[in-house]
Amino acid sequence: MTAQRRVVAEVLDGDHVHLTADEVHMRAVAKLPEISRATVYNTLGELVSLGEVMEVATDKRAKRYDPNAHRPHHHLVCAQCGAIRDVHPSGNPLADLPDSERFGFSVSAVEVTYRGVCPNCAAA
């Protein structure tokens, strides 16, 4: 546990939002100016391997990192401003996939992304 990794962990823990790798880097630089992008990417990759954070691919421009990896949840994305909210649907989508639709895959996870327009953008 080095100073650099602690800073990355603090950035993710401080705000429970969904940051891009670049945003994590910028915030890390604010706390530790000499930290490099490579270290941020390395550390994020390790945190993902450890299961401490999740990668989220809601848009294709950049990965986002979700520090709320321990409680299963899905995401609600505004199509206009890109805002992301965590949501907790009632059903279990894994159960909705019958064996006949699994093609022999061993299915281990499911990601659900709801898309819509947030109240702010709807008002504008």
Added chain:
Amino acid sequence: MTAQRRVVAEVLDGDHVHLTADEVHMRAVAKLPEISRATVYNTLGELVSLGEVMEVATDKRAKRYDPNAHRPHHHLVCAQCGAIRDVHPSGNPLADLPDSERFGFSVSAVEVTYRGVCPNCAAA
């Protein structure tokens, strides 16, 4: 409808797989050598706007384009080799999102990505 756009449409229609923009470009070049990347991107963007093809963000490396945009379906992705299959689950995930979890959004679409390991990779 120019020659270039016809070629892009043919590429997408010829194989019902999930091509990246770059794969579309390579296949388009095979049919029409002087087509440029910009034109492929433009045309793909127009097709998406028209609702003829869907963008799929199963990994973060590159967008993929799904020509099967007219029948709602979801995707089953192999975590190892990246193979993508279309699947048709039984339930309707939109119904699983109660109003209390919508935060005022007008939710219009849902994407579901199942992740697992395909039979080929499981055998290897």
Added chain:
DNA sequence: ACTCGACTTGGACATTATCCAGAGTGGCGG
């Protein structure tokens, strides 16, 4: 204090996507 290994750094590089200025093309009125 020395050595070794792990970590970090900074920059180069790769990939994917977008932008832009200029050239090309086709239709249409004259």
Added chain:
DNA sequence: CCGCCACTCTGGATAATGTCCAAGTCGAGT
């Protein structure tokens, strides 16, 4: 048939994101 206009395409530059590598740095153990 000619020239004009709107639109499209091209090729290259550029941006955004992510990865890799060689060398430097730091700390633990001896």
